[in-house]
Amino acid sequence: MGAAAQITPAERVNEFRRVFARAEAEVGKVIVGHLDVIRKLLTALFAGGHVLIEGVPGLGKTLMCKTASDALGLSFKRIQFTPDLMPSDIVGTQVLTETDGRREFHFKPGPIFAHIVLGDEINRATPKTQSAVLEAMEERQVTVFGNTYPLEPPFLVLATQNPIELEGTYPLPEAQMDRFLFKVVMGSPKPEELREILNRTTGAQAHVAQPIFSPANAPAAIEQLKALVREVMVAEPVERFAIGIIGACTPNGPGAIPEVSQYLRFGPSPRGAQALILCAKVNALLDGRVSVSYDDVADAILPALRHRLLRNFQAEAENVTTDSILEQVTKRLKRPRA
Amino acid sequence: MINPVEQISLARRRLRLLAAVHAGLTLSLPALTALALGAALEPIAGLTWQRMGYVMAAQTLADVRLALFALGAATSGASGWMAWAAYREASDFVAAAQRVDEAVGGRQEIVTLATLAEPEKSESQRARRTPLFPLLWRRAIGYLERFDPNRAFALDLRRPLVRSLPLAVAILALLVAAAMALVRPPSPAELQASKLRAIAEQIAKSENPSDRTLAAKVLAAATALENPALPPQEKLARLDQVMRELQKQPPKGSSTEQSAQSGNTKGSANGQGNGQGNSQGNGQGQGQGAGQGAGAGEKPNGAKSDQQIAELRNDVSKAQEQIEAGVHDESNAPKPANGGKGNALKPGSDKDRKGPANQPDALAQAKIPKPDSSAKGERMPSGGKSGKQDKGGSGDTHLGQFPAAEKFQRFSLGKTGAPIEIRDARYVLFRLPTEVATGDGGKLVADTNRPVASAPYANVPLKAERLDLAPQERQLVPPRYRDLIH
Numbered sequence: 001m002g003a004a005a006q007i008t009p010a011e012r013v014n015e016f017r018r019v020f021a022r023a024e025a026e027v028g029k030v031i032v033g034h035l036d037v038i039r040k041l042l043t044a045l046f047a048g049g050h051v052l053i054e055g056v057p058g059l060g061k062t063l064m065c066k067t068a069s070d071a072l073g074l075s076f077k078r079i080q081f082t083p084d085l086m087p088s089d090i091v092g093t094q095v096l097t098e099t100d101g102r103r104e105f106h107f108k109p110g111p112i113f114a115h116i117v118l119g120d121e122i123n124r125a126t127p128k129t130q131s132a133v134l135e136a137m138e139e140r141q142v143t144v145f146g147n148t149y150p151l152e153p154p155f156l157v158l159a160t161q162n163p164i165e166l167e168g169t170y171p172l173p174e175a176q177m178d179r180f181l182f183k184v185v186m187g188s189p190k191p192e193e194l195r196e197i198l199n200r201t202t203g204a205q206a207h208v209a210q211p212i213f214s215p216a217n218a219p220a221a222i223e224q225l226k227a228l229v230r231e232v233m234v235a236e237p238v239e240r241f242a243i244g245i246i247g248a249c250t251p252n253g254p255g256a257i258p259e260v261s262q263y264l265r266f267g268p269s270p271r272g273a274q275a276l277i278l279c280a281k282v283n284a285l286l287d288g289r290v291s292v293s294y295d296d297v298a299d300a301i302l303p304a305l306r307h308r309l310l311r312n313f314q315a316e317a318e319n320v321t322t323d324s325i326l327e328q329v330t331k332r333l334k335r336p337r338a
Numbered sequence: 339m340i341n342p343v344e345q346i347s348l349a350r351r352r353l354r355l356l357a358a359v360h361a362g363l364t365l366s367l368p369a370l371t372a373l374a375l376g377a378a379l380e381p382i383a384g385l386t387w388q389r390m391g392y393v394m395a396a397q398t399l400a401d402v403r404l405a406l407f408a409l410g411a412a413t414s415g416a417s418g419w420m421a422w423a424a425y426r427e428a429s430d431f432v433a434a435a436q437r438v439d440e441a442v443g444g445r446q447e448i449v450t451l452a453t454l455a456e457p458e459k460s461e462s463q464r465a466r467r468t469p470l471f472p473l474l475w476r477r478a479i480g481y482l483e484r485f486d487p488n489r490a491f492a493l494d495l496r497r498p499l500v501r502s503l504p505l506a507v508a509i510l511a512l513l514v515a516a517a518m519a520l521v522r523p524p525s526p527a528e529l530q531a532s533k534l535r536a537i538a539e540q541i542a543k544s545e546n547p548s549d550r551t552l553a554a555k556v557l558a559a560a561t562a563l564e565n566p567a568l569p570p571q572e573k574l575a576r577l578d579q580v581m582r583e584l585q586k587q588p589p590k591g592s593s594t595e596q597s598a599q600s601g602n603t604k605g606s607a608n609g610q611g612n613g614q615g616n617s618q619g620n621g622q623g624q625g626q627g628a629g630q631g632a633g634a635g636e637k638p639n640g641a642k643s644d645q646q647i648a649e650l651r652n653d654v655s656k657a658q659e660q661i662e663a664g665v666h667d668e669s670n671a672p673k674p675a676n677g678g679k680g681n682a683l684k685p686g687s688d689k690d691r692k693g694p695a696n697q698p699d700a701l702a703q704a705k706i707p708k709p710d711s712s713a714k715g716e717r718m719p720s721g722g723k724s725g726k727q728d729k730g731g732s733g734d735t736h737l738g739q740f741p742a743a744e745k746f747q748r749f750s751l752g753k754t755g756a757p758i759e760i761r762d763a764r765y766v767l768f769r770l771p772t773e774v775a776t777g778d779g780g781k782l783v784a785d786t787n788r789p790v791a792s793a794p795y796a797n798v799p800l801k802a803e804r805l806d807l808a809p810q811e812r813q814l815v816p817p818r819y820r821d822l823i824h
Contacts, residue, residue, distance in 0.1 A: 009473040231468040235450035237436060289477070290470040291450035336436070 009290065016225050016285050019212060020046070026071035026209040031064045032200065033193040040184045040303050041068055041158065045116075045222070046229050047278035049181020050137050050157040052122075052172075052307060056164060059186045060197075065118040065158045073211040073218035074115035074154065079133075081125035083168065087132030091142040092149075107144060112136050115154055115219065122159040123169040133157065134176045154222045174266070174310050181275050183307035232281035234292045237336045242276045242297050244336075248329050249305060259328045263315035268308035275304035294335050302326055342478040343455050345485060346448070350434035352487040354425050361424035363498035365417035368505040369410050375513055376406030392521040393528050396564060402516060409509065431456045441490040442481045451478045530657040531563040537650050552583050556650065563657055570661045577658050584651055652817045659814060 007015075020042060027038045037053070041064065044051045053061050062078065069076035079090055092110035096103055111117065112133065119133055136142050137157050141150045159180070161172070177183070189197060200207050213221050247255040250267030260267070279300030280292045287296070302323065309322040375382065379402065383394065394402070428434070435452030442448065451474055454463050524532065534556050542553035559576040562568050 009470045010476075013470070013473065228470075231470045233450050233454060233466070233468055233470065233474060235446055235453045236432060237449055237453075238446055287445075289445065289447060290468075290473050291447045293445040293447075295445070 012228050013285060013288060013290060016046075016228050017288065019221075019225060020286060022212050023068065023071050026212065027064065027067045029209055030067040030200075030207050031060055032196045033189050034060070034064065034186055037184045037186055038064065038068070040182050041065070043279055043282045044181045045072070045154060045156050046226050047181060047275075047282050048154075048226055048229075049275065049278065050159070050179065052177070052180040052183040053158060053160045053186060054163055054183060055160070055186030056188070057162060059188070061158075061160045061186060062118060062120060065116060067209045069116040071209040071212055072116075072222060073213040073215045074156075074222070075215070076116045076118070077111035077114035078118040078120060079111050080120045081122050081129065083124060083126060083170075085125045085129050087129050088144075090129065090132055091136065091144055094145050105145070107147065107149065109149065110142075112142060113149075113151060115152065116156045116158065119157060119159040121162055123161040123166075123171050125170065127170055127173070130170065130172060130176060133159075134179055137179055152219065154219060154226065174308075177307045178269055178271050180307060181278065182303040184303055229278070229281050229285060232284050232290055232292060234277060234281070238280075238292050238294060238297060239277075240336055241294055242273050242280070245276065245297070245301060245305075245329065245333065246270075246273050248333065249309060249326070257329060257332055259320075259325050263311055263318075263320045263325055264309055265312045266310040268305050272305050272308045276300045279304055298330060298333070301330055340479060340482055342448070342451055342475065342482050343457060345482040345487075346431065346435045346438055346452055347457070349438045349485075349487040349491065350429065350431060352491050353434050353437055354428040356491055356493060357424035357428035358421040359493060360498045362417045362421035363495060364502050365413050365420060365505070367499055367502040368509055369413035369417055371506040371509050372406050372410030372413060375509070376403045376410060379403045379406065387517060387521045388532075391523065393524040393532075394517070394521045395566075398520050402513075402520065406513070431458065437491070438482070438485065438487075442485055444478070444481045447474060447477055448481060450474060526660050527563050527657065530653060530660060531560040533653045534560040534563070534650070534657065537646055537653065540646060541650075548587070552580075552587070555580050555583050559654070559657075563661075573661050574658060577654050577661070580654050581651070581658075584647065584654070587647065648817070648821060655814075 023042050024035070024038055027042075028035065031038060041051055041053075045068075053064075055061055066076055066078070079085070088110065090110045090112050092108050092113065094105040095108045097106045098104075122130060122133070125133075132142075136151060136155075140153070140155050141148050143149075162169075211218075244255055246268055247253045248257060249260055249264070249272075250256055251261045251264045253260075253267065256267075276297055277292065280296035283296035283299055284290065284292045287293075305326055306322045309325065311320065311322060314320075315325075379399065383399065387394065432449060432452050435448050438444070439446055439448035454467050454471060454474075456463055538553040538556035538560065541549050541556065544550065544553075555576075559573075559580045562573050562576040565573075
């Protein structure tokens with residue numbers, strides 16, 4: 001901390017940009033394309049949020065998360081969610097052990113005790129199990145048999161869900177979806193990207209991400225960078241702009257556009273505004289600024305709000321997606337003028 | 339090193355000024371339009387509806403002018419209020435910073451700095467500053483180093499003026515609509531007044547003081563003629579003044595003596611002194627002598643011509659006639675009895691009422707149609723021509739339709755009584771005996787049953803000596819004969 005206080009703000013900003021760019025590059029060594037998803041993933045890490053990744057199987061979701069943790073020098077655990085997965089399988093449980101002739105319960109931490117946790121196909125687990133993970137995401141601690149165990153920061157949950165094969169799944173409730181900072185959608189690779197994927201994965205040369213931090217220093221270093229994100233300043237008009245976006249996405253709200261009132265049942269919660277500002281702060285730092293601009297906020301609209309809008313029956317019947325509604329909101333958004 | 343807060347303050351001062359000027363200018367054009375239209379209403383009237391033969395009542399014109407001035411004043415006041423409101427609104431420090439931000443492309447860094455360093459809220463905002471604030475300050479300096487508020491926020495007059503153009507056009511359209519609604523064809527008096535005014539303006543160009551005096555009086559008479567509030571007697575008095583002034587004017591010969599002198603010099607030089615002599619003056623000899631000089635010489639600049647004088651006399655006498663006709667119409671018009679309630683008294687039903695024959699000015703009040711009379715419905719025995727079409731060839735001399743007798747005695751056959759008193763009669767009507775054809779030769783035989791009058795009468799005014807007296811009515815004289823009657 002003392003060392004951090006001696007360096008100037010400009011150096012801190014430059015360090016953040018350097019780390020972020022290097023992390024992107026290291027992940028990019030393994031993952032072909034999906035630059036926007038990688039950036040959002042890292043953004044969520046430094047903003048202190050969690051990411052829900054949606055995509056069909058085989059796009060490299062798991063590999064991306066593993067590579068990111070490797071690049072940052074953070075611990076990584078993967079949980080494959082299945083219908084018979086129990087909460088104790090995730091958070092851990094008390095086990096009876098015998099030491100010096102005495103039998104005692106000892107807490108055996110589950111896979112949730114890691115810096116980066118990948119919950120694969122989270123919608124396949126029962127709601128009970130899902131809620132155990134979501135509690136850990138929000139509280140950053142778990143409680144087992146009355147004992148509370150904090151999760152070591154940085155703590156990032158990357159949950160994936162498959163948009164197809166919905167039979168036998170338990171879609172996440174809206175309240176739990178709201179706890180993810182971002183929802184990113186991974187699309188299919190382009191032909192050139194697919195060719196590169198083939199070259200990298202079927203050849204003899206292995207592509208491995210080099211860690212930026214050593215595992216011992218990584219958590220502290222990343223926490224310092226997360227603190228820097230929180231120090232980025234936001235002007236009052238920019239805050240009003242973000243609030244206006246939330247109002248525009250709220251059905252029958254003061255600034256709601258007709259499509260929002262027509263197709264949505266509920267709009268984003270205050271967590272949506274928090275997500276907008278946090279993402280905007282990271283965007284500002286990446287641009288070398290220490291204050292948020294309107295563009296930084298606008299850039300965060302889609303990943304930060306798409307999973308917070310609850311469509312009504314008409315929207316589902318007409319196959320109107322939240323993305324299309326948010327695009328309309330973005331188009332008609334008016335920035336505050338002097 | 340510059341201080342970003344001071345730079346933003348400078349920009350705010352500039353923006354306040356600009357906002358006030360722009361807001362003020364937004365209504366300046368309508369205000370100027372209204373005031374200019376109010377000031378130039380008379381020339382506009384002369385160029386537009388008056389040229390087309392329409393008039394607007396003087397009071398209405400004054401009201402329209404007053405309304406335009408009031409509109410201009412109100413718009414000016416509103417313009418001032420808007421300027422003040424804009425000045426106050428532009429005093430927001432953060433809003434000024436936002437304008438600066440847009441000007442320098444600061445991506446809201448200047449706004450953020452202003453939010454956290456606003457002088458008025460310095461203490462409250464200081465708590466929101468983070469350790470990154472010095473970096474923000476330095477970056478703001480970088481943006482504002484080359485920033486000049488006067489250059490960045492230049493005075494743009496075009497936008498507010500263009501914005502105010504529709505309102506100015508609306509005021510103009512309002513005036514046009516009001517003019518179309520308020521103008522009307524001129525009354526004969528107003529027409530006459532305009533003619534008098536036109537002649538007066540021509541005479542006023544003269545350098546002769548007496549001409550200017552005459553022009554002033556003619557103008558005053560024209561103004562009086564148009565004034566509906568002025569009693570007819572007053573108007574007549576003004577016209578009489580003008581007429582007297584016209585009579586004071588030197589006759590044709592003497593009035594042109596000066597020009598004759600100048601004309602003589604030129605005439606002798608040219609050897610041609612036989613200019614056109616005026617055949618209209620007093621006396622042929624005098625007119626002849628003066629006319630020779632005037633014909634060769636040049637007329638002094640602006641001096642009234644004989645034709646102008648003749649026209650003036652003609653117009654003045656026409657105006658007098660119109661006023662008198664108006665007075666007679668008013669006095670002869672039946673007035674409603676009992677304040678307009680109940681049955682009105684019919685003409686002739688009042689036995690005690692004296693007829694016009696017993697009144698001293700009975701002839702003057704007798705309703706005799708005149709060629710220029712504005713009374714409508716009076717048929718003029720002028721070969722079917724209307725009064726307007728009748729140029730005075732024969733219409734000026736006839737007596738028109740005879741008035742209905744209000745007091746008369748009918749002499750019938752076989753009735754005897756008091757002798758007919760026709761001494762004061764103006765006209766006498768005769769019924770000639772009917773022709774009776776007898777035999778094939780068509781021989782006429784006198785009607786023996788014709789009525790026989792007990793008093794002699796003739797088909798001429800009975801009192802010839804009264805004709806020598808000054809007539810009690812004024813009759814219009816054809817213009818071409820008027821100069822002969824002096």
